[in-house]
Amino acid sequence: MTTTDRDPFILDRPTARRLRARDAIICVLVAVVLLLLLEGKSIRRSGERMEPGIERTIVLAVGKPAGWLADRLPLADAVNDATAWLSPDEQVTDGAGAFQTPPAGVDATASRSGGSAPITEDAFDRAALGEPPQRLDRLATLLVTGDSLAQPLDVELARRLAPQGVRTIREARLGTGISKSDLVDWGQLSVQQTRERSPDAVVMFIGANEGFPFPGSAGTQVDCCGPAWAVQYATRARRMMDTYRRDGAARVYWLTLPMPREATRQRIARAVNAAILVAAQPFRSHVRVLDMNALFTPGGRYRAAMPVGGRQTIVREADGIHLNDAGARLAADVVLGRLRADFASLGS
Amino acid sequence: MVFPTIQFAVFFPIVLVLSWALMPRQHVWKPFMLAASYLFYSAASPVFCLLLAGITLGNQIGAKLIHRSDDARTRKRIIAVVVALDLATLGVFKYYGFFATEVNALLDSVGLGLPLPLAAIALPVGISFITFQAISYSVDVYRGVLAPASTLDVALYISFFSQLVAGPIVRAHEFLPQLESPRNPRKVAVGAAVALIILGLVKKVAVADSLAREIVDPVFGVPQAYAAPDVWLATYAYAVQIYCDFSGYTDIAIGTALLLGFVFPQNFDRPYRAASIREFWRRWHITLSRFLRDFLYIPLGGNRGGRWRTARNLLITMTLGGLWHGAAWGFVLWGVIHGSVLVVEHVFRGRVSMPRWLGWLIVFHIVVLAWIPFRAPDLSLAGTYVSRLVEPGPATLWTLPVVAVVVAAIVAQLLPPRPLERLRIRFERLHPAALGASMAAAIVLVASTVSTQGVPPFIYFQF
Numbered sequence: 001m002t003t004t005d006r007d008p009f010i011l012d013r014p015t016a017r018r019l020r021a022r023d024a025i026i027c028v029l030v031a032v033v034l035l036l037l038l039e040g041k042s043i044r045r046s047g048e049r050m051e052p053g054i055e056r057t058i059v060l061a062v063g064k065p066a067g068w069l070a071d072r073l074p075l076a077d078a079v080n081d082a083t084a085w086l087s088p089d090e091q092v093t094d095g096a097g098a099f100q101t102p103p104a105g106v107d108a109t110a111s112r113s114g115g116s117a118p119i120t121e122d123a124f125d126r127a128a129l130g131e132p133p134q135r136l137d138r139l140a141t142l143l144v145t146g147d148s149l150a151q152p153l154d155v156e157l158a159r160r161l162a163p164q165g166v167r168t169i170r171e172a173r174l175g176t177g178i179s180k181s182d183l184v185d186w187g188q189l190s191v192q193q194t195r196e197r198s199p200d201a202v203v204m205f206i207g208a209n210e211g212f213p214f215p216g217s218a219g220t221q222v223d224c225c226g227p228a229w230a231v232q233y234a235t236r237a238r239r240m241m242d243t244y245r246r247d248g249a250a251r252v253y254w255l256t257l258p259m260p261r262e263a264t265r266q267r268i269a270r271a272v273n274a275a276i277l278v279a280a281q282p283f284r285s286h287v288r289v290l291d292m293n294a295l296f297t298p299g300g301r302y303r304a305a306m307p308v309g310g311r312q313t314i315v316r317e318a319d320g321i322h323l324n325d326a327g328a329r330l331a332a333d334v335v336l337g338r339l340r341a342d343f344a345s346l347g348s
Numbered sequence: 349m350v351f352p353t354i355q356f357a358v359f360f361p362i363v364l365v366l367s368w369a370l371m372p373r374q375h376v377w378k379p380f381m382l383a384a385s386y387l388f389y390s391a392a393s394p395v396f397c398l399l400l401a402g403i404t405l406g407n408q409i410g411a412k413l414i415h416r417s418d419d420a421r422t423r424k425r426i427i428a429v430v431v432a433l434d435l436a437t438l439g440v441f442k443y444y445g446f447f448a449t450e451v452n453a454l455l456d457s458v459g460l461g462l463p464l465p466l467a468a469i470a471l472p473v474g475i476s477f478i479t480f481q482a483i484s485y486s487v488d489v490y491r492g493v494l495a496p497a498s499t500l501d502v503a504l505y506i507s508f509f510s511q512l513v514a515g516p517i518v519r520a521h522e523f524l525p526q527l528e529s530p531r532n533p534r535k536v537a538v539g540a541a542v543a544l545i546i547l548g549l550v551k552k553v554a555v556a557d558s559l560a561r562e563i564v565d566p567v568f569g570v571p572q573a574y575a576a577p578d579v580w581l582a583t584y585a586y587a588v589q590i591y592c593d594f595s596g597y598t599d600i601a602i603g604t605a606l607l608l609g610f611v612f613p614q615n616f617d618r619p620y621r622a623a624s625i626r627e628f629w630r631r632w633h634i635t636l637s638r639f640l641r642d643f644l645y646i647p648l649g650g651n652r653g654g655r656w657r658t659a660r661n662l663l664i665t666m667t668l669g670g671l672w673h674g675a676a677w678g679f680v681l682w683g684v685i686h687g688s689v690l691v692v693e694h695v696f697r698g699r700v701s702m703p704r705w706l707g708w709l710i711v712f713h714i715v716v717l718a719w720i721p722f723r724a725p726d727l728s729l730a731g732t733y734v735s736r737l738v739e740p741g742p743a744t745l746w747t748l749p750v751v752a753v754v755v756a757a758i759v760a761q762l763l764p765p766r767p768l769e770r771l772r773i774r775f776e777r778l779h780p781a782a783l784g785a786s787m788a789a790a791i792v793l794v795a796s797t798v799s800t801q802g803v804p805p806f807i808y809f810q811f
Contacts, residue, residue, distance in 0.1 A: 017537070017539050017540070017773075017776045017777060018534070018535040018536060018537055018538075019536055019537075019538040019539070019780060020533055020534050020536060021368040021371075021531075021533035021534075021536050021609065022368075022533070023536065023538050023780035024364065024368070024536045024538045024541070024607045024780070025364060025365055025368060026780045026781060026784065027538055027542060027780040027781070027783045027784040027787070028360070028361050028364055028607065028784060028787075029361065029365075029784065030780070030781045030783075030784025030785055030788070031784040031785070031787040031788040031791070032357070032361050032788075034784070034785060034788035034789075035357065035788050035791060035792070038788070038792055039791075039792065039795065042354075042795070043354055046354050047354070055355055055391065058355075058358060059354055059355060059358060062358050063354075079792060080796075083792065083793060083796035084796070086793065086796040086797045087796055087797070087799075152725075154569075155569040155570060155725075158569065158570040158573065159569075159570050159572060159729075162570055162572035162573045163572065167573075168570065168573070170566075170569070311452065311453075312452075313449075314445065314449075325725070
């Protein structure tokens with residue numbers, strides 16, 4: 001290290017051309033107008049996806065008129081078509097399996113007409129009946145998915161299963177939720193993941209972005225977190241479980257939510273956890289509900305640290321929602337225990 | 349608030365127009381810019397605005413007391429207290445968890461059951477940059493480089509939104525004089541600003557985030573699952589990713605400041621063309637390396653006092669520089685590697701000569717390999733990662749776009765700068781409306797490469 005006489009400044013370069021402040025404003029405003037015309041729909045969509053608050057209000061105040069204008073001009077669609085090849089994502093907001101589409105072979109009127117749904121053998125976990133578990137031979141492909149809660153659990157599982165030759169696909173979709181389908185429709189995504197990956201086991205950890213209203217009948221909406229909301233959530237979760245279990249060819253490990261710190265989020269977490277338990281009932285032979293609440297927040301009381309190996313250890317992130325690395329290791333222990341019970345290739 | 353987001357795209361044009369409209373009335377402009385900067389910071393967490401205000405007031409009180417005192421010892425005591433408070437703030441928020449965990453483990457291992465209380469403390473965004481700028485102000489006043497500025501000016505200096513969360517670390521004596529009079533509305537480097545903003549967006553969104561998604565995150569997450577070809581490519585890709593991510597942020601920061609009439613120091617100068625580590629640090633995160641030089645290395649004695657003392661000072665400076673990035677042993681090791689190579693270079697300077705290309709090749713690979721402990725989640729995984737560098741196996745993640753981007757980003761730093769300079773000059777001569785249209789086109793193209801996950805935070809936000 002040496003002391004230098006002077007630090008370089010951008011404008012010391014002799015070629016920097018200087019204009020007026022008015023030109024700076026013209027330049028930025030031209031860019032803004034073009035972006036409103038070309039990206040108006042995206043701005044509106046982004047605003048709709050945001051959590052309620054002042055930021056959302058401001059973005060929507062700009063996005064709604066811009067979106068209205070973009071709807072009436074062909075520019076946005078032309079630009080979208082021209083740049084679609086650059087996008088790293090596939091469309092997962094509508095299409096086969098989407099929540100808006102009724103699942104094939106399901107009689108939507110059955111429950112409304114008062115008829116009871118048939119109970120099948122799939123509803124019983126053999127272990128709970130005292131029978132030897134029905135183990136699958138080999139775990140070749142594991143899908144770890146969900147929202148941000150799936151991280152860093154996905155990495156932890158991938159690392160620990162790598163020596164056994166398990167291919168772990170990590171697919172956390174940040175900012176998504178089962179109760180919000182505008183960013184990712186989990187009904188469609190679960191179908192797509194199953195079709196493309198054919199996982200032998202699926203670990204699902206989702207629920208950090210729930211609590212959004214579901215569409216009700218006649219244009220109404222079902223707000224969180226009463227029984228009506230839980231019914232809708234459980235219905236969607238059950239469709240996903242049914243997709244992931246692949247008629248019994250795969251096992252599903254659905255983690256419940258450890259209680260978050262904030263009271264408003266706790267209310268949502270309770271509804272989500274109750275819905276997960278109900279959703280899994282018909283598929284107990286293939287779907288394991290892993291209770292993270294009992295592990296991390298027994299009695300439903302939030303705690304940032306807990307005893308691990310005889311020593312107090314922080315297991316939650318500072319946001320009071322997510323698990324940190326130490327917490328993810330504990331969650332992975334639980335998941336691996338159940339995986340070993342279900343797959344012969346992992347030993348016992 | 350993050351630069352490449354819709355929120356910022358709404359925020360900035362409003363601030364730009366109002367800033368120039370209010371500029372002639374400084375008594376209105378300054379509170380307005382301060383409010384805008386606090387609004388920008390509050391998007392991360394409103395509570396931490398109180399911390400920002402507290403750091404500002406603490407340093408301003410210290411600076412005023414230093415200026416009033418004629419006694420050298422009193423002045424020294426005050427600056428020591430102010431700097432200690434700044435570092436304590438940094439320590440509590442950034443290092444307490446790490447420190448408590450390590451001390452508890454140590455006490456436990458020797459059978460002393462005196463655990464320190466554990467707490468999950470949220471890290472305020474940009475705390476390292478904020479405290480360093482605050483220290484810069486107090487020390488500049490202590491050294492007589494500056495007279496204390498008004499509290500409003502100091503608050504604006506520390507919170508100015510363009511550089512608030514990830515630098516560049518603008519020194520007080522560089523920024524405060526720019527607040528003494530209104531910025532000249534006839535001398536705004538619009539072309540240079542737009543060029544920097546476009547370049548920054550492309551680097552961050554199109555290059556850094558794509559490499560992270562396609563190769564860096566998968567391989568660094570589970571190195572056990574990959575063999576040498578993928579691991580080597582991920583290593584080079586991370587070197588490109590961190591450069592494009594951080595320098596992209598800096599480009600946007602400098603560009604937005606230029607549009608508002610402010611000039612920030614350069615932070616990067618094609619670092620991967622360095623043929624020595626000493627040269628690397630004159631090209632990489634320039635504002636941090638000069639801060640460490642002026643506030644740590646030189647006060648420790650610098651290169652005065654002989655070869656061994658210089659070596660010690662280099663090692664201490666670089667180790668603490670590593671620790672500045674975060675509370676993890678990987679950062680410490682990264683600092684130790686750089687410090688050790690600096691020591692070796694210092695010892696053998698003038699004794700060993702080699703062709704520049706060979707020096708470049710060696711230094712480039714030292715820098716690239718030193719990023720491994722920096723990026724790996726812990727030292728154990730860094731070890732696993734290194735072991736996979738020699739593990740034979742297939743290349744599963746090699747795709748033409750990834751390889752092309754990595755090679756192009758490295759080669760671009762080695763090329764002579766003149767052709768790019770010529771291109772930049774021609775771009776700067778465009779009409780303002782054409783500059784705006786270019787910026788819009790760049791944003792549309794870059795936005796189409798963003799995944800549904802959105803734009804990940806800049807890597808240096810966590811520091």
